[in-house]
Amino acid sequence: MIPGLGPIAPSGIAFLALMSGLVLLAWSPRRDLFMQALALTGAVMAISWLGPRDLLAMLAFQIVPFIVVRRMWGNKQAAAGQTAVVVIALQIVLFLIFKRYAWFDVLGSISLPVSIIGISYILFRQIHLLIEAPYLGHLPFSAGRYMAFTLSPWTLIAGPIQRYDGFCKGLAEIGRPANDKLLAALHRTVTGLIKAFVLAPVLLPSADIGLLGHPSSNWLDFIIVLYSYPAYLYLNFSGYVDVVIGVARTCGFKTLPENFNHPYLARNVRDFWTCWHMSFGIWVRHYVFTPLSTALIRRAPAQLAGVMMAVTVMVTFYLVGVWHGTTLNFVAFGLMQGAGVVISAFFEQILRRFLGRQGLQALDKNKLFHGASIFITLNFTCLSFLLLENQPADLARAFQAFFIP
Template sequence: MTPYSSFLFFIILGILLLPTMILGTMGKRLRYYNVFVSIVVLAIIFSEGNAGFFSLVAFTILQVVLVKGYITYRQTKNSSLVFYVISFLSILPLILSKVLPILAVDNWASFLGISYLTFRAVQIIIETRDGLIKEQLSIFQLVNFMLFYPTISSGPIDRFRRFQKDEEKCWTPEEYKELLYKGINKIFIGFLYKFIIGYSINTYFIMNLDYIADGKFSYHLLYMYSYSLYLFFDFAGYTAFAVGVSYIMGIRSPENFNKPFISRNIKDFWNRWHMSLSFWFRDYVFMRFVFLMKKKKWIQNKMLVSNLGYALLFLLMGIWHGVAIQYIIYGAYHALMMVGFNFFETWNKKHKRWPTGRVMTFVSIVITFHVVCFGFYLFSGKPFQ
């Protein structure tokens, strides 16, 4: 059963979470009952595909062995080679899940949520390398974090230390009631976004564009706008469900969207859209690349380093969605937009030629909106059909 895809899923979830809500309003710890709920919900999610379930189990065992092994190693030694090997082995199942379909091989490596589980495991390995995580983590802590079911399939991507802080906290009745209110409110917003607005855009507009549009150009133009809005409301609705359920379970999962369509530039957009993913790639890909270039002094030009970092970042993000032409071009497109804005921002800081004020802010928002919508149009694959 796909998470948050049917009312039956919400009915089952509501029944399972009722004791959680009762315990929370009484000021009791939620930790152990939530583990039971997670096991039951994961069993429901993976009940329809044994292969997916076994892949999940094998993947989890591999990640636990790698993480615990590296933490133990890092307590006495700090070899870059070991870090890179462990990181590669952690990412390898995700790489295989993307490559196997291209080779026309049965995709045994793939299962629901493999990307987000990989991000969680790699994040722990990297923060262990940085010395942010020093203590040995228990198997329970690792599995509980990695298999936190509300965000397993499409995020948002949490960070271990933040998650653990909430997971170990015993909320007072007043604190939990506030969390519960916020969680239920987010779930209702999710219903509005995904099942009303998103569904309406897709059913009554996108699927009827052949009758609405009066030409090929108008068809593709209307598709670009409608698909962009549909993608936002569908994804933001799903995220609202995930964050809302997390809140009910006493975990304040991070937000994923912050009014992305009022962004003033492409950089601002990526600070508002799928924030947990873009921040993950920023912290663990872009910043690492820039730091490595500066440390090794392989490239002295700061502008070139940052632009190469943007190219690497967005090409990886594109390929992460899938090894298909529309995703690769989507990643390249956003890399080009970020590089272009980087040049413009540097030029404008020096010359201060770009006008300011409310009118220009509105103009910037309109321009950015169209740049973003065209990117989603590429992402949809419609131009390549």
């Protein structure tokens, strides 16, 4: 922590000063120092948040992956080697310890609280590098680039999760954007600030399902509570992402991936996860779902391929739930989403069997079916979001009051 300066957050003047510094450097003739400045900015933000013990933990979390990635860089003989697997396992154990999961609170028992902001986003980048280092040899790699990649301000705040090749391309293009692009970037930043810090907070107080315990609560109250939290979550998260993408584009860094694409208009749960926190969805698909499902299906009898796929979906969404939070509520959320994916895939398979490909396409184009699909998916999503921040007793009381005669 920096004496006299609180934690640096996107709503504060210190964040504005740091980002302004990055923009000025990106527009200056010394833009070649941008990468170092990016790492330094992230480090200043981390120092403003963390105590000495946390910073030591962060250092420990960063060093081993760097050494191993450096050794494997461009060396295809090292692909699929045991070293990367061991280091990934080590990092996951450290992540579980530092994140202080309710069911894995090793540090709590020895009274040594450690917290690292953005640790999951750092871990995602480390795993990406550990798996793909042998194939990325055509790109430059150094301690400075590693620090900038894993500690950039957008890593620490809200993602998005970026691939290393996209990061290098972004760095190569740093500079003052054309006026129309600059206006669009600033517009995006201001929109993000309004979404995250003006609109989202208005919705949070009404998102508490405990409010429905009042005897006079009616269905309108239920609907307000049901939709408030998803609306808050979207405005808050996408607002943060708008801010970091806007700032990055103001610096000429154009390759930060998008994270949202009208998620509440998704036609089914699978569709939802291609529109919500998209960079996370792509990461999970690349490094969890595809390797796990291909491994299981290759080893299982052909007639069990569908079962193996369903098992993989449930395991993947269990991990998605665990990643989102440290309590069992998040596990329940993940499993509910996983079940939603399995059921929607099964339903589509049945429709395809009866209607054929063209019949299914025609049904998808039917406005009534399309609207009903969006409505069902939206409400399923909103119901599952209720699990995230509410106490099980409050949830049970509300559902008893509204759904059990």
